[in-house]
Amino acid sequence: MIIGVPKEIKNNENRVGVTPAGVIELIRNGHSVYVQATAGEGSGFSDEKYTKAGATILPTIEEVYATAEMIIKVKEPIASEYNLIKEDQLLFTYFHFASYEPLTHAMIERKAVCLAYETVERPDRSLPLLVPMSEVAGRMSIQEGAKYLEKPLKGRGILLGGVPGVRPAKVLVLGGGVVGTNAAKMAAGLGADVTILDTNLARLRYLDDIMPANVNTMMSNEYTIRELIPSHDLIIGAVLIPGAKAPNLITRDMLKDMKPGTVLVDVAVDQGGCIETCKPTTHEDPTFIIDDVVHYCVANMPGAVPYTSTQALTNATLPYAIQLANKGWKQACADSNELKLGLNVVNGKVVYKGVAEAFNLEYTPVDSIL
Template sequence: MIVGILKEIKTEENRVSMTPAGVEILVKNGHRVLVEPGAGAGSEFDDARYEQAGAVMVAGPAEVYRQAEMVLHVKEPQPAEYGMIRPGQVLFTYFHFAASEELTRAMMVSRAVCIAYETLTDQSGGLPLLTPMSEIAGRMAAQEAARYLERSQGGRGILMGGVPGVAPARVLILGGGVVGTEAARIACGLGATVHLLDTSLPRLRHLAEVLPGNCTLLMSSPAAIRELAGQVDAVIGAVLLPGAKAPKLITRELLATMKQRAVVVDVAIDQGGCCETSRPTTHSRPVFEVDGILHYCVANMPGAVPLTSTLALTNATLPYVLALADKGWQRAAQDDPGIGRGVNMVDGRIACQGVAEAFDLPFTLLAALETSGHGP
């Protein structure tokens, strides 16, 4: 198969979808890999390393889309790319369709095969391609909360861990998945008083065994969120409904009860955010203020640490890229139902129920699409 690797053009995105080491493995498995010049520059992988790995450098994104049967991305295709995408072409990336009706409808028009990293599952039902980036985003969330609690950054002027004789910051974490767990691990390590809420008792029992004693684990409910929101210095939104929009757990009304210059770090922003007042921000302008509350809503948090992120992403995606390249998407999805759950769209029809429900669009079972899709 001809596999294309693009330079990311989303604002301040420095990751790349495949390292030279990953390219070498693809080439040794008989695949042709096209790389856009400069694709790896943000992660300190120069063109020469890709060429040494066996890649072919091509003129630009239009040429990658023209030749490649499967195109790899980190973030979703941007508007400038929509017209380059061909019917039946496989796109493998983080799509987060439920957060953008424009993107959803554009990919429907393209009639591409859209396979989303964030909904692909492993044998245990986990999200293996979301996990490494969630680990990074969770750890960063606690760091960013600590940073923006500083008065020089607009925050309350509180040291996350306090000092002897002075209480530490109080942090509310919404969601006990990978993001929430990693955020709690770092916030607790910094010495904060952490309250983590989740709706799963088994998950809370597990976290009670692995998180330190300065993390209080509570069953999530609107009442619990209301009670704690006004008491804490920072809120980290870490809720996830795979393929669907994030629930709005922090309403505008609830925001008004929070301490002035408190911080909201909304890691769920890729799925629309779990705070009603959230909107996507960038690394160069990461925060904004609503009702005296700082909002950090960077939609590509791991892009700030691309050396770590690109290596972690390739470690996770390479086995699935190989399966898709070796077998074609239909056979790969039939052999591995987890890959099938990553297929969000085929030939303009939606195969992910959460995406269909987000925009009141028709939903089609994947089995009905596997014989109708174009491409290898």
């Protein structure tokens, strides 16, 4: 198969879809890899490294899309890429369709085969291609939250871990999945007073067993959230419903109950966000303030640490990419239920129920196209 790796052009996105190590493995399996010039530079991988790995460097994004049968990316295509996508072309990347209707309609119109990292799902309901970036984003949410709690950045002026004789910051984590667990670990490690909420009692029991003594667990519901937000300094939104829009757990009216300078970090923003007042921001302009509450809503948080993120992502995606390239997408998805669940839009049809429901579109069962 002919595989293309374009340069990411989303604002301040420095990751790349495949590392040179990944290129070597794809070529060993008999495939050709075409990488756009400078695609890996932001992650620390020069064109020379890709050439040594066996890839062919193409000068423009147009040539990469025109040449490739399968495109491996990191982030969803943006508007300037839509017309480059060909009918039947396989796109293997994060899409987060349910949070952005224009992208969904564009991919339907282009009749591409869109296999989304975020909905590839194992039998145990885990999301193997979302996990590495969720780990990065969860840990980063505390780094960024701690920074924006500083007074010059309009935060409360509180040190996350406190010092002897002064209490630490109170951190509230909404969601006990991969993002929430990593956020809680980082916050606890810095000495914060952490509370993590989830609706799954079994998960809360597990977290209660593994977390240090400065992490408390509570059942998540609106009453509990309203009770806790006035006393917390940093609130992390870490809720995920695979392939669907995240629910609003923090509503607009709750902001008035928060202390001035409270910081909200919505890691779920690329799935629509779990904080009603959040809207996607960029690393260039990451925050905004509503009712004296600082909102950090960067939609590609791991893009700020691309060297770590790109390697972590390729570690997870490469085995699936090899399956798709070796067998072709249709056979690979027929053979692997994990990959089949990754299909969202295929040849103009929406085949993932969460996406169809988000925009009231016609749903086509995926088995009918395999």
